[in-house]
Amino acid sequence: MRTLLLLLTPLLPAQVTVPFERILNADKEPGNWLTYSRNYSGQRYSPLDQINTGNVAKLRLAWMSQADEADTVQTSPIVVDGTMFITKPPNIVEALDARTGRSLWTYRREIPSDFRGCCGKVNRGVAILGDSIYYGTIDAHLVALDARTGAVRWDAAMADPKLGYSGTGAPLAVKDKIIAGIAGGEFGVRGFIDAYDAKTGKRAWRFHTIPDKGEPGNETWAGDSWKTGSATTWVTGVYDAVTNTLFWGTGNPGPDWNGDARQGDNLYSDSLLALDPDTGAKKWHFQYTPHDVNDWDSTQTPILADGLFQGQMRKMVVLANRNGFYYSLDRATGKFIAGRPFVKQTWAKGLDEAGRPMRLPNTTPTAEGSLLWPSLGGGSNWYSSTFSPQTNFYYVNAKEQGAIYHKGAAEFRAGEFFNGGGQRRYEDEVPFGAVRALDVATGELKWEYKLHSPSHAGLMTTAGGLVFGSNQSSFFALDAKSGGLLWRFETGGAIVANPISYLVDGKQHVAIAAKHTLLVFSLD
């Protein structure tokens, strides 16, 4: 075995190493995809333009990589100097030759036999720092792997999977630390964001997304409800080097649909947190949905963008929220700049001057069920939106769908579902989806490309003037300026993932995961 390894070693690519400075300056090497959203801005914009509005019609399949397991591949690949790092269900990291798709190494991790999880054994990608790959496992560990071989360098238990905790999001490498969120919002856990020393795996800090007794914010939870209030952190955040701020979204309060026992705003659920990445200290927070009873997590990756608002260029942090509203906030203070619905919503009269929703009466779930837009899938969801500095538009894969929300009993038992209700489909509606281009500062609709059904997949813009997106099993490219369809490909499997783009041999590639397969495209 060792001989075999030695024989294989010369075939491995040049040693991969990505110090923090490379990620910080990711725009200097547009051919690589060094962090979840390519760079720290969360924009999921590729400066590559070989594939563009003029030739995208000729895009063709270059290679595929398949998984054995039933759960969907939801990975957003990392690509460094010709090597691609992806995750596959149920608990796998794989390094691939980004030119041919051939496997270089595989890390497989056993899953505890009693593992349950809420939503499949899914994972959205890894982080790289130095010559290590960082992976949040489905059983709630954070592991560091040797980027050359997949060998485990360290293994840190983040939380107890028996209580419902799991890792599904890609970690974020900032300076000398690995920042990782946690999933489990349907199990009455207490959410947190962790930072680990990249070299040793020692935990540097933990920010509890629900304040402890005596801390400011704890009073927004009635009684002991804060102990089981969830507010998980299961999607990757972003980082602003100028202000040295980490931005990370938080999930629904628990139990999801029955808020009776947790009267109050339930901070910091459904919020955006601005933290000091060195210490974990909170700079500010903005809560999108106070006292949520519809499971509208606000975990989606926010975007740092500059935009013109009332004649002034503003540094903003923006996102199209699962609750149906688009928000732009001041990046330094968290103060609300503007917001408006980007899909049909029937639960709020609007947003007040501070950006707080004005909830309409009789819009909470009932035992019989109450009809409301958007559905619990939201106007958007965890998958990435994108921003193009070429158009200054924010693009979102929007869902137009309502649901009948019902409230049920919620009795906490550690490690079991703690939901207090659910939703059922509203039959008298034909739901649909749309890729929508919004003014980045105000959320005003610029164009839309209608889709047959709501999507659950992310978008990417490129300097080629394109927006890549997915609907059902189709992967497609639109004109970023007008929304016109320029290319499509039937993958044959449901797409629940974000696209990326990279160069190998000086040639631009585009990658997307569909069902059990990662597909990579290039021009002839």
Added chain:
Amino acid sequence: MKCVLLFAIFALIAAAEERKKLPSGRADLATGKKLFENQCGLCHGPQGEGGRGPLLAKARLSRAPDDAALVGIIEHGIRGTEMPGASSMSDRELRQTAAYVRSLGKVRTEPAPGNAAHGAEIYRGKGGCANCHAINGDGGVAGPGLAGIGGRRSAEYLKESLLTPESAVPDGYMLVTASPKNGANVTGTRVNEDSFSIQIQDAAGRVHSFWKSEIMELKKQRGKSPMPSYKETLSADELTDLVAFLASLKEEK
């Protein structure tokens, strides 16, 4: 010490066995009933008598040979069917619901009245049902297949669907007419559709595929049924017999 350990292991096994068994207490069944009425009854009928979803008030459920399978189906749904999973239920709620479903099977259900053999004659002859519906591949394809329909739908529902077909259009079934830029209009049932293309099967069973960019107009008859009502064409007795025949189609091949 060893004794204690052995005892502990037995206790654990017993506890695991106990967990596998469905709860049978009155309170559990009452909770199960409430959950069922709220989340399942809409399709399966409040007493599991069947409706859009299969009849559940029977001793043997073909998809759920044992209790573990039943719990699994309630939790995860059935792929490729209209049955969704109740993923928001806790373990306990799943098992309470399953217990209630099993209790429905203990209630005796009356067989559909009427002469099924005579109903079969009407099906093939006067009713003309086989022109559009197939039983195990025998018959037309314009309408949904009817193999096993008696296991999935109650007699009452079947009767209603014969009298007012539009009250019983299955989920996903849709009559469409495509007007292509080149060529004649095509009317048929929608086989598949996404943002870019649609596949339509005509009454003869031919599949027509169109890119949406090739179509001038796509007319969708949502909730409409091409099936005629049998209110005027069949006598009350004939209708009863036809329903008896359909209700007898319990098994799919």
